[in-house]
């Protein structure tokens with residue numbers, strides 16, 4: 001009797017286990033099939049989008065061929081500095097259509113080499129014609145073609161941020177800044193590439209592919225405004241616009257060697273700029289211009305700081321460009337550093353800062369040493385814990401249902417690993433990296449656990465800002481010069497291995513200070529030789545050193561920083577450095 005009962009229990013157990021196994025296997029197979037069809041659907045969308053772009057490129061090519069402009073004359077237009085181009089357009093020496101054709105032709109050529117343009121803006125031709133048909137030449141940017149980072153919303157276009165799921169969702173209106181640019185006579189003519197979700201210093205996504213550095217195709221142009229930096233540096237655009245929440249304007253400008261300005265977050269309208277960080281107001285994103293020369297950067301900043309922007313976005317303080325600050329001859333007191341207390345910058349970046357220091361001194365300014373306080377803590381406890389405040393959930397949700405690009409794999413990994421597991425792995429990670437800050441950074445990337453912690457986070461960031469500003473004020477500084485990044489452009493796919501090098505830029509996102517990126521020099525063989533003395537203990541240090549081998553000839557920028565809403569002073573410091581270098585015969 002007893003054995004019969006046992007047998008019955010055993011049989012029922014096996015039947016239930018079998019049924020459970022079949023159900024589980026069914027679910028797993030179902031999920032695999034669903035995943036397969038979903039991926040297939042996504043890849044179809046990618047191909048569809050790529051076809052549309054190719055069609056637009058072909059149409060532009062045909063249009064340009066039918067115009068029959070003289071190639072050499074067009075090339076000569078692209079070689080003009082911004083001031084001469086502006087003058088030539090205002091005086092009628094060049095027509096808007098002619099200048100547009102010159103830049104469209106050049107952008108197509110450059111794009112074949114670097115893959116930096118996502119698509120052309122075909123309405124540009126009609127815009128140029130309409131400008132040429134009117135007698136009045138209105139606007140500071142009259143007839144100047146401008147390129148736009150892919151996340152700038154445009155009527156009739158999507159903003160994918162490299163996410164397949166966002167393709168085909170067309171916007172009904174232009175971003176405020178785009179409207180302002182048009183009002184100032186500029187002609188948006190191409191859209192430029194970005195890394196998927198725009199949270200890294202690389203530049204690739206499954207829709208538009210990977211952008212290469214104009215100086216070395218094996219290296220990244222940086223990100224997230226990488227397409228802009230590559231296009232501008234290679235001559236395919238003269239003025240462009242990007243966005244920056246951790247260095248995305250300044251770092252690609254430095255990796256490629258063009259000019260960039262990250263503005264104070266509240267100085268320019270961000271209505272109509274797509275981002276996954278909207279709603280995170282502790283470390284706010286910014287927008288700003290990028291350009292081939294400093295005059296272009298100044299002109300673009302002047303043009304957008306106008307009444308029309310304040311009329312379109314009432315949340316922006318009506319603070320037009322203050323020429324009196326930019327033109328002032330008042331001697332300045334500038335702080336400088338080459339080591340931010342976390343990762344020492346490589347010799348080339350140090351040399352660039354020292355060149356800037358000498359140039360400023362030659363212009364009669366005082367330059368003193370400045371140590372930014374608590375940078376390692378700023379990076380982990382303030383920056384990472386804030387930008388990934390939700391534990392990276394928003395980033396994860398966007399990527400998880402998409403085709404994750406290689407440049408977001410680490411982010412995907414960090415957001416997936418449970419906090420407890422990361423905590424258990426702490427000791428091993430610390431041993432491997434030899435860097436407690438790196439380990440803290442990983443933990444901080446799990447974000448805040450409650451609204452209460454989020455409020456505290458806001459307070460901690462405010463306290464740091466106060467501490468920093470006190471140090472600045474105690475020294476009576478007008479500005480600071482420092483590296484943009486701890487090293488120069490790195491090979492593709494390498495950014496995760498050196499991500500800590502970004503503290504030089506991220507600091508000024510935490511602080512909300514405006515900061516410019518100014519090209520100064522190129523890496524020399526002596527710079528590379530001096531890498532021998534570069535520290536080689538921690539994970540990031542080893543990788544920075546490795547990535548810097550073979551970097552001879554790559555561009556090196558310097559970062560120029562001033563207090564919030566002092567963009568004009570940032571531009572003045574940049575100008576003083578350039579003038580100083582020219583007077584010393586160094587630029």
Ligand SMILES: CCCCCCCC/C=C\CCCCCCCC(=O)NCC(=O)O
Nearest residue numbers: 198199200243244245246247248441442445
């Ligand atoms: C120690 C390891 C740290 C892992 C970090 C994982 C969390 C990732 C979050 C942030 C990384 C910061 C990279 C900053 C890239 C620049 C982003 C930017 O400026 N984007 C522009 C924009 O969004 O408009």
